[in-house]
Amino acid sequence: xxxxxxxxxxxxxxxxxxxxxxxxxxxxxxxxxxxxxxxxxxxxxxxxxxxxxxxxxxxxxxxxxxxxxxxxxxxxxxxxxxxxxxxxxxxxxxxxxxxxxxxxxxxxxxxxxxxxxxxxxxxxxxxxxxxxxxxxxxxxxxxxxxxxxxxxxxxxxxxxxxxxxxxxxxxxxxxxxxxxxxxxxxxxxxxxxxxxxxxxxxxxxxxxxxxxxxxxxxxxxxxxxxxxxxxxxxxxxxxxxxxxxxxxxxxxxxxxxxxxxxxxxxxxxxxxxxxxxxxxxxxxxxxxxxxxxxxxxxxxxxxxxxxxxxxxxxxxxxxxxxxxxxxxxxxxxxxxxxxxxxxxxxxxxxxxxxxxxxxxxxxxxxxxxxxxxxxxxxxxxxxxxxxxxxxxxxxxxxxxxxxxxxxxxxxxxxxxxxxxxxxxxxxxxxxxxxxx
Numbered sequence: 001x002x003x004x005x006x007x008x009x010x011x012x013x014x015x016x017x018x019x020x021x022x023x024x025x026x027x028x029x030x031x032x033x034x035x036x037x038x039x040x041x042x043x044x045x046x047x048x049x050x051x052x053x054x055x056x057x058x059x060x061x062x063x064x065x066x067x068x069x070x071x072x073x074x075x076x077x078x079x080x081x082x083x084x085x086x087x088x089x090x091x092x093x094x095x096x097x098x099x100x101x102x103x104x105x106x107x108x109x110x111x112x113x114x115x116x117x118x119x120x121x122x123x124x125x126x127x128x129x130x131x132x133x134x135x136x137x138x139x140x141x142x143x144x145x146x147x148x149x150x151x152x153x154x155x156x157x158x159x160x161x162x163x164x165x166x167x168x169x170x171x172x173x174x175x176x177x178x179x180x181x182x183x184x185x186x187x188x189x190x191x192x193x194x195x196x197x198x199x200x201x202x203x204x205x206x207x208x209x210x211x212x213x214x215x216x217x218x219x220x221x222x223x224x225x226x227x228x229x230x231x232x233x234x235x236x237x238x239x240x241x242x243x244x245x246x247x248x249x250x251x252x253x254x255x256x257x258x259x260x261x262x263x264x265x266x267x268x269x270x271x272x273x274x275x276x277x278x279x280x281x282x283x284x285x286x287x288x289x290x291x292x293x294x295x296x297x298x299x300x301x302x303x304x305x306x307x308x309x310x311x312x313x314x315x316x317x318x319x320x321x322x323x324x325x326x327x328x329x330x331x332x333x334x335x336x337x338x339x340x341x342x343x344x345x346x347x348x349x350x351x352x353x354x355x356x357x358x359x360x361x362x363x364x365x366x367x368x369x370x371x372x373x374x375x376x377x378x379x380x381x382x383x384x385x386x387x388x389x390x391x392x393x394x395x396x397x398x399x400x401x402x403x404x405x406x407x408x409x410x411x412x413x414x415x416x417x418x419x420x421x422x423x424x425x426x427x428x429x430x431x432x433x434x435x436x
Contacts, residue, residue: 009132011125011426016108016419018044019121023101023110029085033060034147037084041145044124048131052143055164057155063146065160065167068127070139077140078354078436079174079390081381082120083149083156086112093413107416115410116177118417119396120145122425126433137433142171149381152201152341157384165388173354174385178376178410179394180362180428182369183277184402189257189370192362193277194355195394196373197246198380199284200320200345202313204327206230207306208335215301224296227307230335231291234311237330239286239323241267242316246375247285249350253372280407283377287323289313310340314377317345343383347375348391354436358395361431365424366399378410397428 025037035056041064042052052066063084067077089098089111096102098111108118123143130137144167148156160167179195208230210223248264254273255262262270267285271278289311296307315323331337350373359371382392398421400406409415 009129011122011129011430012423014128015121015125015422015426016103018124019108019113019118019417019422020101020103022117022121023108023112024099026099027085028088028111029148029150031088033062034084035060035062038062038064038145038147041084041120041124044128045143048128050127050131055160057147057159061147061155063144063156063160065164066143068131068137068141068143070137070141072138073140075139076170076172077142078137079142079144079168079171079385080123081144081146081157081174081176081385082116082123083146083177083381084117084120085147085150085156086115086117087150087411089415095414098415103419106419108419108422109414109416111415113409113415113417114406115415116396118398118422118425119177122396122422122429125426126429130433138436141433142168144168146381152203152343153381153384154341157381161384161387168385168388168390171385171388171390174382174390174392175395176382176392177380177394177396178378179374180358180397181406182366182398182400183275185257185273185275187402188368190366190368190399191254191257192366192369192371192397193374194350194358194371195376196350197244197317197347197375198345198382199314199316199375199377201341201343201379201383202311202315202320202323202339203341204311204313204337205340206309206311206331206335206337208308209306210303210334212305213303215303219303222303223305223307224303226334227294227296227309230331231294231309231311233330233332234289234327235291237289237326239288241285242287242319243285244316244347244375246347246350246373247281249373250281250375253370257370276405276407280377281374283314284316284375287313287315287319288377289323289327314379315345316375317347320345343379344386346382346386346392348393352391354391354393357432357435358393360435361428362397364431365428395432397425398422399424
């Protein structure tokens with residue numbers, strides 16, 4: 001029996017083209033809804049005979065959900081989730097058009113190239129190849145390409161969990177973004193960091209009030225001054241170091257890899273060893289409160305009656321109450337806070353069959369791989385899906401050049417991913433899904 005050209009296309013062959021196509025669909029949140037990307041995903045699944053459904057939380061805020069039957073459907077399914085939205089990009093700051101999906105210098109460039117349309121494309125490439133070849137995963141796999149992650153997931157994963165939990169209720173484990181990427185300690189040693197925990201989110205609006213008046217007069221009851229002083233106290237506060245179980249596991253693994261005696265509580269003994277990742281890991285040993293927006297007034301010679309600010313606060317697992325109590329003392333009198341987005345921290349042990357499968361797949365493709373857990377300073381849709389009882393992991397595998405400052409590309413200028421890293425990720429995901 002002859003084999004058609006279509007059937008011989010492999011995941012490695014098409015992953016770059018899939019990513020390029022997806023990058024060219026502008027899904028900047030909140031201005032460009034995800035519906036066109038959700039329809040594109042559904043069409044790519046339909047091409048190989050995978051049924052899916054598109055669910056909207058609001059007009060245009062669409063997610064695509066599919067379920068692939070495994071060899072043993074009696075086992076709890078694995079969820080693979082990825083978001084379709086991206087943060088905005090100012091084209092004047094970029095070397096290329098951020099929504100052109102250009103391939104240059106063996107990289108795919110564009111907003112979403114690593115956050116996280118690369119994982120969307122790798123997942124699609126693998127399941128399309130498996131379906132073309134009649135292969136089945138060991139258990140059912142649920143695919144969720146979701147909206148609104150970059151705005152906290154209210155019209156994405158949170159909506160799906162609240163209104164369509166039956167689609168995921170029997171899933172016990174999940175993988176998604178920001179994990180499984182390489183960090184080179186030297187030419188012969190690479191760490192692969194799998195995300196097993198992430199900080200919680202308190203996006204807060206601060207409000208100060210005062211008496212309005214003429215800008216030329218003495219004026220002690222000034223809302224702008226009151227707010228500015230509070231924001232300064234919050235932004236300059238030095239939060240104490242808190243070493244979580246996940247960070248202790250990271251440092252224990254780092255000590256084993258390096259042969260060094262590292263004390264997790266002595267941060268200066270191990271943080272510099274992490275190179276470019278030190279900035280990210282350094283943000284996971286304390287709570288953080290960063291002022292991000294200010295708004296007050298309407299005329300230069302008028303003292304306004306109110307002023308507002310936005311704070312991006314992130315807390316470690318188990319630390320939300322401590323963060324809010326300290327924050328309230330920093331704000332002082334006359335400044336109130338309210339939640340814009342409030343979401344949980346998540347943490348799961350670095351153990352079990354799924355962790356073994358991730359580690360084995362990485363080591364099979366890179367013999368110099370050393371696989372460690374880590375706590376991420378940001379947040380993902382794992383916050384939503386973990387409320388259904390799932391153990392959630394960041395596993396979007398990439399073998400990266402040693403000199404690439406990978407973490408700076410998240411929400412950064414000239415976001416890009418190596419073509420070879422995409423192909424590596426496809427191979428790792430293929431191995432992983434064969435043994436999950």
